[in-house]
Amino acid sequence: MEALDEAVGRAAEMGRPIFYTTGYWGLDSQFGVMNMAGLTIMGHVAKLAGQYGAEMMYFANKSHMVPIALDLLESGYREGGRPEMFSPDMVRYVSDDQIALQSSIMSWIFESRPSVVMQMGAIYAEAVNVMAAGARVEALQLGGSALFWLQAQYALICDYQLYGDEIYCAGAILSGDPAQLGQIRGRDWELLLIVLIAIISAIMANAGLNYAGIIGW
């Protein structure tokens, strides 16, 4: 999360835009919650862009993301202190087709040479093509998704990555609100419990005990 400052500062210094996408899926799918987390980070990046004076660009693959992204960018630039920098051209809808999305993004990256490429949310197969285009223009790359097949790809290509469910914690961390940060602590205890159950289950299974029968599942 600390890299967000560095990334936006880099874009402002270089005078090149920041590219942001929440990927193929919208808020109406099974990945809606993941995209909600991606939008939260986008709002924070827009605020930083307003503070540093960097331009942003967002490509939408679902039409209902257009008004949400416009509102986020507008309020982000206003909060950042540069409302005049916001332009409706910063959000571009490119149809519901995935190939259209990835080719439009790649074309825009090669033309505009952004200094930062951020992919946060429910990204699909377009992720690698977008990251490869970002690598070609030597952009700083940030990735974050809870989809397991993206973890290795992000580890290979991105400079900074939110692993697994870290994207879901981003909203709470960015808010700095003690109540929300307490929720993250609660989640850590929950995960510790899951790990303990996994270890006990593995020991019991290897000892030949029917652990599922013991706990009545």
Added chain:
Amino acid sequence: MLKRREVSIAIFVLSLLVILFAEYTGVGRDVSSQIMIAVTMIVNFTLVLGFYNLFGHHIRIINRKNMPDMYYSVIFIATFLIYTGLQYFWPSGYDWTVSMVFTPLMMSVTMLEFTFLTMLWRGARVRNVFALIVIVSAAIIMIQQSILGNQIRPLWNLGNWILNVPNKGVTRGITILAGVGIVLTLVRALLGYERSYLGEVR
């Protein structure tokens, strides 16, 4: 007096609670399905906004007479008008265009697995130990899946071990973590902390 933002949050929270309640108890499934239908209708209506955004962008390019982008924008708008006209006035012509022009073009563009791997190797950088582990594992699996790899027994066994032990373990771990994370975010949304869907910066 409720403000516009609070009304939006109330609609979101109430709808979500009704859907969750119906899902877990089976009570009120009719109301839940009506909410889902309403969501689909609203999402479809937002296509008008997408249409406005997309056409606005291309019309601005044409007005600026920005070469060669202008040609692409003209082709885009012409294709849209031709497609729409064909669908309403000559459906068999529309079917022919889809099967003989659109589908072959899309198939040639897609080639998903090939472009996927090519792009991955082009963009890959070994920045740390984890990236090195990923790239070595990927190389082993790729060789294992080739005709040559099939013939080398230790390599075949190593590839299978990578797929069945560390890969499967990590997949399960991430799936569990993602599940916990979804609950975490939904609880924040239900409590009104998470408001990014309203276009609000936190």
